[in-house]
Amino acid sequence: MxxxxxxxxxxxxxxxxxxxxxxxxxxxxxxxxxxxxxxxxxxxxxxxxxxxxxxxxxxxxxxxxxxxxxxxxxxxxxxxxxxxxxxxxxxxxxxxxxxxxxxxxxxxxxxxxxxxxxxxxxxxxQQGPGCCHAGYRSCFYRNIQESGDPVTLEQEIEDQSYDPDKVYS
Amino acid sequence: MxxxxxxxxxxxxxxxxxxxxxxxxxxxxxxxxxxxxxxxxxxxxxxxxxxxxxxxxxxxxxxxxxxxxxxxxxxxxxxxxxxxxxxxxxxxxxxxxxxxxxxxxxxxxxxxxxxxxxxxxxxxxQQGPGCCHAGYRSCFYRNIQESGDPVTLEQEIEDQSYDPDKVYS
CATH class of the missing domain: 3.10.20.810 (Phosphoribosyl-AMP cyclohydrolase)
Structure with missing residues (x-):
């Protein structure tokens, strides 16, 4: 192996x-x-x-x-x-x-x-507070909010579950 | 458009x-x-x-x-x-x-x-009985069952939700 x-x-x-x-x-x-x-x-x-x-x-x-x-x-x-x-x-x-x-x-x-x-x-x-290197429990923390020029996003998950600067420093 | x-x-x-x-x-x-x-x-x-x-x-x-x-x-x-x-x-x-x-x-x-x-x-x-052209509600109707030579699958979703031959004939 x-x-x-x-x-x-x-x-x-x-x-x-x-x-x-x-x-x-x-x-x-x-x-x-x-x-x-x-x-x-x-x-x-x-x-x-x-x-x-x-x-x-x-x-x-x-x-x-x-x-x-x-x-x-x-x-x-x-x-x-x-x-x-x-x-x-x-x-x-x-x-x-x-x-x-x-x-x-x-x-x-x-x-x-x-x-x-x-x-x-x-x-x-998932072990620990989240999977995303940006600090959220999921990488999918934003959703498409408004179409237009350009299309905008809004937060789907408001709060980070950990501070990535502390984990990845 | x-x-x-x-x-x-x-x-x-x-x-x-x-x-x-x-x-x-x-x-x-x-x-x-x-x-x-x-x-x-x-x-x-x-x-x-x-x-x-x-x-x-x-x-x-x-x-x-x-x-x-x-x-x-x-x-x-x-x-x-x-x-x-x-x-x-x-x-x-x-x-x-x-x-x-x-x-x-x-x-x-x-x-x-x-x-x-x-x-x-x-x-x-999802509109209608399923999304998969093979007749299941989801395309993910099998899971990995056993490792080996080769790895085998088992049914995750037992029953088809429609007959694909009738829909796509």
């Missing part, structure tokens, strides 16, 4: 227990048959021309969308291995174990995939 | 009322200042190197994620103009007014954007 230096030992989640019940290597199905991809029960994720798949983290209790990020094959495997969200940072072009700096990890309870298997929804338990 | 032939006349949603309260042209802010993009109240969406932004449709009542798709600038503007989800189909490379064929339109109640404004979450009221 690659990158085992990032593994955190703690109580296993249900996803981890499921995953660790088999010792087989983690591999993905092929995508040769579109019907099987859509109707079958083999996980055959589609990575785009940058080798990435979009992954949405959703609060396991409230269903609030917390953040949207991307995974490459390696980060998806590591997510499955450690039961915590591991993304691929497009800006830094590197594997990104969410919360490695802030402690705000995301314990993954369940991963859903869609009809054509080119998107993932993860039901997570 | 381009493409007015697709407009459906009906009772206005709150988003539409907000948007139509101004007659100004729909334009987006620039992204010169990263801090303003993250903290400001100007909508400055980031389109990727294919000119697309990811858009997640979430049930306005239950917060269930219904589907994940993409918008280009034109489809985002048309979504704001008509108050229904208008995507850009990557496979067909064309503007895609969701529900134009099936009648399963998505009335957009609210649009959230994230910290770096490169993702959208739309709170929608």
């Amino acid at each position: 690659n990158g085992s230096e990032t593994i955190v030992y703690r109580k296993l989640t249900s996803l981890e227990r499921t995953i660790m019940s088999t010792s087989a290597e983690i591999t993905f199905g092929n995508r040769d048959d579109r019907k099987l991809v859509e109707r079958g029960l083999t996980f055959s994720p589609k990575f785009d021309d940058h080798g990435l798949i979009v992954a949405i983290a959703q609060d396991a209790d409230t269903n609030e969308v917390l953040m949207v990020a991307y995974m490459n094959e390696e980060s998806l495997r590591r997510t499955l291995e450690i039961g915590e969200a591991v993304y691929f940072s497009r800006s830094r072009q590197e594997i990104w174990h969410k919360g490695a700096t802030s402690g705000h990890t995301q314990i993954v309870e369940k991963i859903l995939t869609d009809c054509d298997q080119d998107a993932l929804v993860m039901k997570v338990r | 381009n493409g007015s032939e697709t407009i459906v006349y009906r009772k206005l949603t709150s988003l539409e009322r907000t948007i139509m309260s101004t007659s100004a042209e729909i334009t987006f802010g620039n992204r010169d200042d990263r801090k303003l993009v993250e903290r400001g109240l100007t909508f400055s969406p980031k389109f990727d190197d294919h000119g697309l932004i990811v858009a997640i449709a979430q049930d306005a009542d239950t917060n269930e994620v219904l589907m994940v798709a993409y918008m280009n600038e034109e489809s985002l503007r048309r979504t704001l103009e008509i108050g229904e989800a208008v995507y850009f189909s990557r496979s067909r490379q064309e503007i895609w007014h969701k529900g134009a064929t099936s009648g399963h339109t998505q009335i957009v109640e609210k649009i959230l954007t994230d910290c770096d404004q490169d993702a959208l979450v739309m709170k929608v009221r």
